[in-house]
Amino acid sequence: MGDCGFTITNHEVQHHIAAAAQHILMALKACRNLTDDNRKVLSDLNSYLPNEMILGESGGGMLMDMEEQIRHSEGIIMRWESHEGMIWDSGLAQASEYLNSVREIQKIVVAIGGLPVPSGGKPRELCLRAHCILQIAMSKLEEELIHILIQHKQCYEPEYMSFRSCVEDVVYDESFVSAEDEAMESVSRGDNSGSSSEQCLVDLVRPEVISAIKSIADVMSASKHDKEFCRAFVGARKDALDEYLVILGMEQLTFEDAMKMDWKALSCEIKKWVWALRIIIRVYLRSEKWLCNQILGELGPVSLSCTFIEIAGAAMLLFLNFGEAVAMGPRQPERLFRVLDMYEVLADLLFDIDTLFIEDAGSFIRTEFHELLARLGNYVKGAFSEFRNCIASDQPRKAFSSGVHPFTNYAMNYIKTFTAYRETLDLLLRNPEEDGMDPSPETEKGAEDSSYSSCPLARHARLLASILEANLENRSKLLKDESLQHIFLMNNIHYMVKKIKDSDLRQYFGDEWIRKQIGTFQHHATDYIRATWSSALSLLNDSRRLDLNPFNRSTPRDKCKNFVAAFEEVYKSQTGCLVPDPELREDLQISTSQKVIQAYRSFLGKNSAQIGDKYIKYNADDMEKLVLDFFSGSSRSLRSSRRR
Template identity: 50%
Template sequence: MAVGDGKSVTPILEGEENLIAAAQHIVKALGTKKNLTDDVRKILADLGTQLSSMSTVNETKDEGVSEIEERLNLVQEKVMNWETDQSMIWDCGPEEAFEYVNTVEEARKLTESLETLYLDEGGEGNKLLRRAHDVLQMAMARLEEEFRHMLIQNRQPFEPEHMSFRSSEEDVVDEGSIISFEDDPAGDLLQRDSISRFSEDYIINLVHPDVIPELKCIANLMFISNYDQECSHAYICVRKDALDECLFILEMEKLSIEDVLRMEWASLNSKIKRWIRAMKIFVRVYLASEKFLSDQIFGELGSVSSVCFVEASKVSILQLLNFGEAIAIGPHQPEKLFRILDMYEVLADLLPDIDSLFPDEAGCCVKNECREVLRRLGDCVRVTFLEFENAVASNTSTTPFAGGGIHHLTKYVMNYIRTLTDYSDSLNLLLRDHDREDPVLLSPDMSPHREEENNGGSSPCIVSPMALHFRSVASILECNLEDRSKLYKDASLQHFFLMNNIHYMAQKVKGSELRVVFGDGWIRKHNWKFQQHAMNYERATWSSMLSLLKDDGLHNHSWNSVSKSLLKERFRTFNVAFEEVYKTQTAWLIPDHQLRDDLRISTSLKVVQAYRTFWGRHTHDISDKYIKYNPDDIENHLLDLFEGSPRSLNPHRR
């Protein structure tokens, strides 16, 4: 048979099998020719072997596709049966769940087998491959649904009973500003919250532990089937909702920056205290537990665990940080300083926790935002403290303070800075003046020489930034008090007022943590100051009266005897002056019991002793009707002074 005559070749070749068969027939026909060389015969023999091999592969492929189709039919039937069933597979028991997982695994393997056969587009095998993909997709959708359902239904309730964080509307808040300086500066406004770690550092089960293996199994199966995005998305959505619920339980509302800036301080103060508590619980308990849950389910899948955790949690943590940012950019009112410091310290304290929870690139946005909010809160602390200094300096009055007692400004300022000592580490960091080579210049009454004196003549020590600022505030306060004292027309009341207030400042420093900040030298200096004012008060009040109790000018030189008329005038003048002092100074107030007793004793030693001597020397020189008070009367009346209740003397005649 001649090659190419076409009579021995099948007229129409259909499909790959017919082509191979035709090629084998041609090679066999050519091989019968006698005039072929050995080389041509060898080539035809090799070609025949290859064609025979291709025919065998096709036969095997046909058998494999047939077997896969039978298995796929069974898998599809099982998957479709569950599609028509409304119940959840894992709720039906472990056997049904195990069977369904095996079914899905079978679908995945069948799909992979069909893909390895490299079936031609448009052929019967490719149609089978598309059907396998459809079955697998249907199974994956069902697994995603089961995964979501299991996460939601087995969520553990979040009830942080270990910490009393509900501090909302019943909080009593002092709404007085630094400008008003109310009477009770040591109230809620200046009290620092007790914020400790106690039992916060532990993991709670956010999802029931019994279902973790099932969740992990579903996740692994979806990931190995290239449905990782669907699985991750389902997890992130469910856990986002759980985190929102956690913030709701912690009473953290979703507030915009504008909402926060418009809020009244009383309400804002309460929300800040909630934020402080919520941040510690949310980060150390909830986020730590959230991270643990993510690692349990996705831990074997590389970086997936970290990405899922970050995507699920970042909206909630950024919501909390957004509140901190709103506080930081708000008005720098001095009464807010303690709450802002609390926020700064809790965020600084949580920074290592946040770094450990978000160590990867995926969590950089959270770490960066946390550091930015911390920086802004620090700037807010620094500016607010300077505003406090300015407020003290600018707090002036045109009317004298009634009674010459301890001014509200003095109480407020000293209690304010005493409370600030609780934040010494933060303040020393934030108040450091990087632009000054010599920070001592910050305080008007502190120089290196004076600092050496304050330390008892020993070598100068380094003064902390906080100490310098506190001494500066105290110096500003003293200047303010000096100006206020000048509002009194009575010189004795000027000294009385300064004595009271400087004594209060010295005692506040001496009896608190401020002693370390100000130093014993400062205390000695101010003890001397208030004692000087006490002496000046006595001199201004009693000097003219004590001069009446001297014999100078009483004697009649002609007769060498006491002038009775002059003596009567002396007693009358003394009585009027004493009664005026009594009426006036019983209205004056020394709140400190010890200072009040000390001044009474000091006054008695001078006045009563002088009166007793004068009275004893001249009580027989004139009639008793001209002597209204005996020495004991004077001594008893002096005990009525400085009580803050005005009285008048109406003594009976002896």
């Protein structure tokens, strides 16, 4: 009998080898504590055996299932590549189908990655195909994300959040007249910290699409495309913020642009800056960070922080650059109140800024805003000092006969405005000696000991009033007529007192200061009567003593004639003088009547018979009526009239 040969085919050999290899692989993988030798055996098997041998018959079926699933998902994904519409615009069913298809592809990629050898053969082919489809899907989802963010963004309308500065610009020129007081009085400071601008959250994107955006974020993150998602999200939200800044009227001004602007234009930009910064910080960026947290919260704090900083950073630099340009500008008095508005709103928002940008990524924004606040504070102190120097060094160019001088009006309205910024100025002027602004000891005399009258602002306000009074004394000396000097000083000091009495300045100056200044302008009123009428009244002197003055030896008729002539000259002069305050004008007219008309009445009572009625041009009652024309600001003459 011949040898019986047992023939084994090549296929069977491969099948047995594969089965043995699978048992070895399963045993090695089940072992929790692999030795180095075990790992080497596993590695050698993986690198030596072909994929089909490891996968076996069941593995081949699995690959076929994967391929079929890829084909199905690919069809759905590629259909939208040729479709002109947007997925989410077509409805939730279409969006869900698309996302499910992407998720299926992601599962296949993960499954193939778990196979022993995903780097060759059929698994490699399927893996490359799946990755290609995923890349197409990621691009489409990025496009969908941008479309959703643009189409469903919402704009916060700040209709009730208006900003009013405490005053219009207080700028001195010769046209700054007392009539402007009424406008100044009617302007009250806006409540910059009003409830309308308190922290609040608003929906910057319609709430119904938040889940869609989150779904896109989850799917893109699962495919390790979270950076691409964040980039698209940041781009869309930055554009939305830029559009909102335009709505608020904030121009994209560079540092150089702001430095070159004239003051009128810059003042308008500052008002918009103050108003817009409060809205952006308190409402918009707070809501933006809330939106970022809703969408990106699960991606981790680093992604959330960096994304928000990227969205807000450019806008914050816009505000900072403008603030820096203002802080580096000339420290002129007319700019003080605008910069005070900037300082106060920034000081009020500093906590909000620190909270919004609390993470390390936002530290540069926090630091820059703190430094800007300090620079604005230095600017305020410098401009305040310049205002004091302006009052002290202003040289009058020409005489101002009567009324309230425009410079007095300007200075007092300026000083009055300080009260609207009391807390801020008290803080910034707390150590005035450091800035060369320490008020002189004389200004403290007579000030009541109260929280208002002893605060830094009160001390400086009294110093400024003292300097202004000295300035007025110098201006009065330009008038050659002594009586006009007294009217000028009486008008202007009375105006200062009235401005202080009728405003919050009264708390800072105190009643004793007011009483003292009332005595000062009353003294000027008395001196005016003396300087104006002493010569005329001497003509009515009834003394019979020997005197070298020829008028004193005149007859009563001559005396009456000369007195009337003197009265007419004074009438022409004093009707041209202006005493704008009605009460002060009436008091001065009454004083004149009591001093002058009473003397004339007495003279006529004693001498009317000697004078003769036909030689009495004006009786006492006529003159008393004529005195009512005094200080009207319109010069008149009586020489052509016989009797009123």
